[in-house]
Amino acid sequence: MKRSFFVLLLVGALSLPSFSASAMMVRGGETYILAPQETVNDDLYAGGSTVISNGTVNGDLFAGGANVTINGTVSDDATIAGGNLSIFGSIGDDLRMAGGNAVIGKSVKGDVIYGGGSLHILKDTVIEGDLAVGSGSVIIDGTVKGKVWIGGGSVVINGKLDGEVLIEAEESLTFGETAAVAKPVLYTGRTEASVASGAKLNGIEFKQLDVERPSREFRQKDFGPGLAAFFGIGFIVQTLALFIAAMVMLWLFPKTSAHAFEIAGSKPGTALLLGFAALVLMPAGSFVLLLTLIGIPLALIVLFAWFLLMAVSKILSGIILGGYIFKLGSKSKPSPLDWKAALVGVIAVEILLWIPIIGWLAAFIIMLLTIGSLAKALEHKFMERK
Numbered sequence: 001m002k003r004s005f006f007v008l009l010l011v012g013a014l015s016l017p018s019f020s021a022s023a024m025m026v027r028g029g030e031t032y033i034l035a036p037q038e039t040v041n042d043d044l045y046a047g048g049s050t051v052i053s054n055g056t057v058n059g060d061l062f063a064g065g066a067n068v069t070i071n072g073t074v075s076d077d078a079t080i081a082g083g084n085l086s087i088f089g090s091i092g093d094d095l096r097m098a099g100g101n102a103v104i105g106k107s108v109k110g111d112v113i114y115g116g117g118s119l120h121i122l123k124d125t126v127i128e129g130d131l132a133v134g135s136g137s138v139i140i141d142g143t144v145k146g147k148v149w150i151g152g153g154s155v156v157i158n159g160k161l162d163g164e165v166l167i168e169a170e171e172s173l174t175f176g177e178t179a180a181v182a183k184p185v186l187y188t189g190r191t192e193a194s195v196a197s198g199a200k201l202n203g204i205e206f207k208q209l210d211v212e213r214p215s216r217e218f219r220q221k222d223f224g225p226g227l228a229a230f231f232g233i234g235f236i237v238q239t240l241a242l243f244i245a246a247m248v249m250l251w252l253f254p255k256t257s258a259h260a261f262e263i264a265g266s267k268p269g270t271a272l273l274l275g276f277a278a279l280v281l282m283p284a285g286s287f288v289l290l291l292t293l294i295g296i297p298l299a300l301i302v303l304f305a306w307f308l309l310m311a312v313s314k315i316l317s318g319i320i321l322g323g324y325i326f327k328l329g330s331k332s333k334p335s336p337l338d339w340k341a342a343l344v345g346v347i348a349v350e351i352l353l354w355i356p357i358i359g360w361l362a363a364f365i366i367m368l369l370t371i372g373s374l375a376k377a378l379e380h381k382f383m384e385r386k
Contacts, residue, residue: 026248032065034072043076045248051082053089062244068099077110081240085116094129098240104142111146121159130163141178157181170209175199239350245315246342258337259377260316261323264369267376272365275313275372282306309371317363317370318346 026045027034031052034040038055044062046053051065054072061074064081075092085102087095094110102114105122111129118137121127125142136153140161147163155169158176165181167173169189175181177198184203187193192206250257264271286302289295322345323337349366352359 026251036072045244045251047244062247064241064244079240079244081244096240123159168209175201239346242315242318242346242350243343246319246346247339249312249315250319250337250339250342254337256374256377256381257316257319259380260370260373261320261337263376264320264373265324268369271369271372271376273372274375275368275370278306278309278371278375279368282309309375313367313371313374316374317366318342318349320370320373321345321348321366 025040025042027047031050032046033051034044034046034053034055034057036054039058040055041058043059044053044057046061046063047065049066051063051068053061053063053070053074056072057074060076061070061078061080063070063079066083067086068080068082068084069086070078070080070089070091072089073092074089077093078087078091078095080087080095080097081099083100085097085099086105087097087103087108088105090106091108091110095104095108095112097112097114097116099116101118102116103120103122104112104125104127107126107128109128111132112127113132115134117135118139119133119135120139121131121142121144123141127142127144127146130146130148131140131144132149134151138150138152138154139156139158141158143160143162145162148161148165148167150167150169152169154171154174155167156174156176157179159178160180160182162182164183165185167185167187167189169187171189172191173187173189173193175193175195177196179196179199179201181201184205185193185201186205186207188207188209190209193204195201195204282302283306286299286306289299289302319337319342322341322343325344325348326341349363352363352366355362
């Protein structure tokens with residue numbers, strides 16, 4: 001039991017001990033390096049202060065850390081979260097990133113989605129799919145063959161854009177002398193775009209950004225409400241972190257996750273009451289114990305357990321919601337708890353948190369249901385061991 005809680009807490013920090021299996025490989029530590037001669041023939045989940053992938057991943061790559069560098073090859077999708085992100089290896093499908101600063105210096109066969117402080121796409125880099133960015137600073141020196149959606153502070157285009165281009169820049173939009181844009185640019189900003197001599201453009205449709213309401217109307221009209229919400233950096237970072245944590249939880253604790261899922265469906269009333277009791281009574285009881293000298297150690301233990309329960313329930317709530325979303329559309333009896341359920345559930349919970357009142361209430365009920373279901377599942381597991 002203690003081991004389970006500690007590992008799940010580390011998952012939240014994206015710093016994991018080593019595990020491996022045929023369908024998934026999880027690696028981590030202070031520094032994790034995949035050597036150039038190493039090949040991973042599974043999906044790789046890597047976390048730590050520094051993560052460097054110099055080898056080959058024949059599957060998806062999920063990596064998180066203060067500094068993440070990809071020098072090797074990833075055959076499928078790459079999902080990266082952290083402080084400084086450097087992509088100098090080829091990505092076989094989509095690249096999704098959230099972080100402080102990111103550099104892409106190698107070709108990406110699919111789409112690129114990024115939310116963070118700054119993004120620099122280097123010269124000779126080719127993105128075969130679409131590019132969607134929400135960032136303070138964006139510099140594109142390479143080529144994007146698909147559509148381009150950018151919401152940022154300052155945007156500089158020196159490369160080649162072949163698809164439709166939608167840009168909102170709070171500060172400035174600049175087209176350098178090497179810029180080549182095939183289709184008209186729809187641009188919203190405070191000032192008109194700066195176009196250097198030699199830049200090849202097919203026209204710019206400029207909309208003055210409302211000083212009082214800077215960006216909401218543009219995003220809802222031209223990007224759609226969903227993409228506008230997606231451009232929120234906090235949304236992207238939170239969703240990526242929770243998805244990675246949910247995947248690791250499903251791998252490390254499949255039985256506990258499945259049991260909690262079953263309890264949530266078979267005994268929702270009991271789970272809700274137990275969840276509310278745990279949410280309110282555990283911290284209240286700890287406060288009472290803190291008032292007595294003899295009860296301080298127990299109070300600290302209860303508070304620590306409460307924080308762990310809340311953290312794990314936050315991860316599990318997306319898994320449970322996603323499982324039931326898929327179960328509604330499936331006649332199969334087995335619990336559909338997999339990466340698809342985790343991804344859909346995590347996104348659904350995050351979207352609910354964007355909806356005032358009704359969404360918040362729904363997310364709160366789901367959280368209570370999850371807390372109670374997890375507590376009941378852990379109780380059953382403890383009684384079985386006794």
